[in-house]
Amino acid sequence: MNKWSVIPIDMPIVFTVLFLLLTIILFIIISNKFKSKRKRIMGIWSLGWLLLAVILLITGTFGRFVKVDEINTKTYSKQELTKDLNQLEEIVMNENPLYFADKDELNQKIQNTRNEINDGMTELDFYRLINPIIADVRCGHTNLYISEGLEKNRKDTAKFFPLKVSLVDDQLYFLEEDKINGIEQGNRIISINGKTTDEIIHTLVENISIDSTIEAKARYIISKHFNSRFYDFVDNSDTFEVEILNNKGISSVVNLDAKYRDEFNTNAWSIHFADYKDGNYYDGKVHDDYAVLDINVFMEEKDNKFDDFLEEFFIQLKNQDISKLIIDLRGNYGADPKMAQKLMTYIIDEEMNYFQEDVPFLFNILGFNKTLTPQENRFDGDISLLTDGAVFSTAGHFVSLIKYHDLATIVGSETGGTYVCTDRSKDTVLPNTRIRLHYSTFPFKVDVEGLSDTKGVEPDIPVSPSIENILNKENIIMKKGLEVLGL
Secondary structure, eight states, rough: OOOEOOOOOSHHHHHHHHHHHHHHHHHHHHHTOSSSSHHHHHHHHHHHHHHHHHHHHHTTTTTOOEEEEGGOOOOOOOHHHHHHHHHHHHHHHHHHHOSSOOOHHHHHHHHHHHOOOOEEEEHHHHHHHHHHHTTTTTOTTTTTEEOHHHHHHHHHOOBBBOEEEEEEEEEESSOOOOOOGGTTTTTTTETTTEEEEEHHHHHHHSSSSSSOOTTHHHHHHHHHHHHHHHHTOOOOOOOEEEEOTTTTTTTTEEEOOOOOOOGGOOOGGGGGGGGGOOOOOOOEEOSOHHHHHHHHOOOOOHHHSSSHHHHHHHHHHHHOOOOEHHHHHHHHBBBBBHHHHHHHHHTOSSSSSOOOOOHHHHHHHHHTTTOOOOOOOOOSSSSEEEEEEETTHHHHHHHHHHHHHHOSSSEEESSOOEEEEEEOOOEEEEETOEEEEEEEEEEEESSOOOOOOOSSOOOOOOOOOOOOOOOHHHHHHEEEEEHHTTT
């Protein structure tokens, strides 16, 4: 790990190129000892640019040098933190469409937060203070997350709640055992360091960015990334006093030491891609009398182009006379709408509009708003579509269209997104703490009517797995999806 870190996310590329170019020019000129008047002038200009660049760099215009091994304890003045909040306010109130937010309440929250800023706050202190503002934007694409420096620092300094925990049916359960402390898989957590399960869940939900009031996405994230979110928003203590309830209904108290685990060192935005960092974006399997199309995320594989993959898959279904298909979208946070559109052309039987007409001009030029036409090898059998709380953004759009046009039987749980979301996102970094902000700038709606923008898409057949199913790795949603198809 580097001892020093400059967070260059918002450093203009032009500046970087110019800096390097002038350095090379100055080196060449100095090497030739200023043999001509023209070269002397060029040397003076180059030297001036370099001096200006150094001044700008030192003053933090393009990012500050930060000691990574000290950033977790570094404190900031009230003036510095207020400047960061002011930038956050400027972006949120003027660039974000605030489609789901109450602007007056959000503005009041910002003012109240400003009054709570104190000298001597660390980045984590400040992050916990201002993150609820971003959560109140009610946009799943608008996420605030810790600086790159602090994320690197945590590899040496952070200690997380040590055992994997998941949220199931409003309760927290251990997914791992600890024989030394008498903890078994499936033991229920009653409290941690005096905070009840209800209090912990409430705090986490209030700090995770979601669309509108749809809590399904937040609860899915808690179920998959509890330890990371617990550290950021609830408790980063070195030890935890945990009240548990075992499988026999007997309660006890255990003390656990925090420890570092790399899989828990994730941030609010990167958790959306944590399961797919090594690929595994999509897959298709054809069985004797049915097929499964598993779309984990609408992103292109490096060596397996989506268009080619879909064409080969649906040709195989046609050649083998497969009439029953499961499309598994569970865990799919969305991504590229062009890929969702392509998939849609294999399951529709007539032309269909995807987006409503009011999309940005460039998106029209790029063909995002073209009428969808059925493929020659489209599938015309029965479809079961599997969903959960992760299904959001493009995946939420896709399911909304499936629901509206009655193209499949939806099995699983409420989606985390609906027919509208705000995206065309940008990224910035707050000037002092270097906390990062990913934020949306435009609302996108698919061409449906009658669906809610305050609830996710409800399944036709609701199925919620129990902790016993999860521990036994029983895929009851898939099982129900097969039953729907008569298999």
